[in-house]
Amino acid sequence: MSDTPDTRLWAEFAAICDCGGRQSGTASERAAVALLDRLGRAATGVAPQVLETAYDGWRAIEASVTDAAGQVLPATALLRSAPTPDDGLALELIDLGRGTAADFAAQAGAIAGRAVMVRHELMFCADTVHRRLKYGWALAHGAAAFIIVGPDEGSSVAGSSGRGGEAGIPAIGIAPETARQLLAGQAGPVPIRLTLLTEEAPALAPNLIFDMPGGTAESPGDRKEWVVLSAHLDGHALGESAIDNASGCAVALAVARALAPGMAERRRGLRLAFFNVEEWALTGSADYVARLSPQDRAAIALNVNLDSVAGGSRLTALTSGFAGIEPMLQGCADRVGLPLGLHRPLQRNSDHANFAEAGIPAFRLVAGFGEPEARTRHLLTRFDTRQIVAPQALEEARALAQAICETALDAPPEDAANWRA
Structure with missing residues (x-):
């Protein structure tokens, strides 16, 4: 990996784990929302839009x-x-x-x-x-x-x-x-x-959306486009929900922090999205996508969804049927010197599925795919804690996700058009 490691990555990962399992509707989840609001502001330099999603509150x-x-x-x-x-x-x-x-x-x-x-x-x-x-x-x-x-x-x-x-x-x-x-x-x-x-009682869960616009549209009348970098912040009552998904949240923060200073030079904007109630059948991201106008959906060039990005021997991109993004993803992996698996059929196992089903190119970056003995086997148990996560795994996920976002932010329109294939 050729770029500079993020020295705050592990500390922020640990701080998210400190909140606990983060089941939606609990004090643990509320603490995580407050933490990610603060860390997101520091990483991006902007205040978030707080979009509340109605869901069936349950405990x-x-x-x-x-x-x-x-x-x-x-x-x-x-x-x-x-x-x-x-x-x-x-x-x-x-x-x-x-x-x-x-x-x-x-x-x-x-x-x-x-x-x-x-x-x-x-x-x-x-x-x-x-x-x-x-x-x-x-x-x-x-x-x-x-x-x-x-x-x-x-x-x-x-x-x-x-x-x-x-x-x-x-x-x-x-x-x-x-x-x-x-x-x-x-x-x-x-x-x-x-x-x-x-x-049970009706409840609201906040999604946090941090927008960092790009600055180099082809002309003043050109449509502004976005790359959405997402991770779900909620988890379960058991353990620390460390792999699932403190890992994705911490890596997303590190990528946003690295890219924020140069956004004015980018073709597209970067939208950092922390979705809630993902464990409630992907409810937070489903609500977000449903609120988008047809024009807003067309303006999203790519969803890069980080969910459980540590705990396996390699990362895999679940490309949701969008074969056109696979060469770009493989090229980014080659540049940072990391192996990358590719799995094309749509899997509705994280927030990328709602983007994909709306026709938006989307993939999930995940560790341990197809590895029954990987540490990801401990997800949803009390053993999903920071102790089973290697700092190097987070850094590798950060390097790859950053390379993908950088490429997507500046890709020519004809390349981005191919991603929808």
Whole structure:
């Protein structure tokens, strides 16, 4: 890597982690918003637009599961889960293993009225069966509750339940040892009691948007264009949400700080966006994109979305079907001397998906894609803390993201037009 490392990158990453897990609607998230407002102003030299997004405010009060012997075991409520009655819900549990469509089909006649247990999978693999799909299949088969087993001994797993506006079913995450205890010595359906108490009320979440205009349009009448550099600021109650996504926020700040002094010489402007309620089905960025006029959408040349950019052996760009951006991305990786994977099919696993579905060239930069043993496997568990992040990984992500943004800011119109291919 040929450019100068950012000496504040690790300190700002650690400060974001200090806020805690940053689940939207909590004191932790509010602390992160205040911190990123302050750090964003310092990095860009401008005050943010604060765009509030309405969402279904939700919080868990209590979550547990009781085994056949009456022992109460810990659990984590999945985001937006439906509650049980106050005294819990007595159920029979069936284990569907991984929880693929075939697994559900094989047990189709045994699911209705019971709790189903499935396994969490690394989100960053092409063949991943996402948790929300499994929840949807459980709902469609008439399950009364949904239980997902995390990847790490000693930690349950968090994440979105997949529930939208429907009534839904109670959904919890548990640790592998809890799953073993629930199933121990039992043949066939296992009696359990699930307790999950929640509160819900409409809420607002702030997105922070820092605009640094470019200064070299072809003529005074030319449309001003933008490169949107985004990272989601919210996370989960477990751990520090360090990889997901303090890493992306810290790298975005470092890129903006490096580029801010020369923006007057750039063809396009740089828009630094910290989106909220990403863990609520990408709600913050969906609201932002929905508010854009057709002209505003056309003026965005590229969305560079940084989400979980540490924790693997290399970075991968999920290019959302926009093959035209891949040569530019590969060229930037070659210049900074870093390997870069490319995965073209659209994956709706972060905020870039809302830009892509609106016809805006967009990609997600992510670490650990296709690496089951990478440290990204600890996402959504209590082990997602700064201790599993290497400072060098953040610096490499910063160097690549900065090279991409620099290229995108100054690319000729004909090159930018090819990105939409």
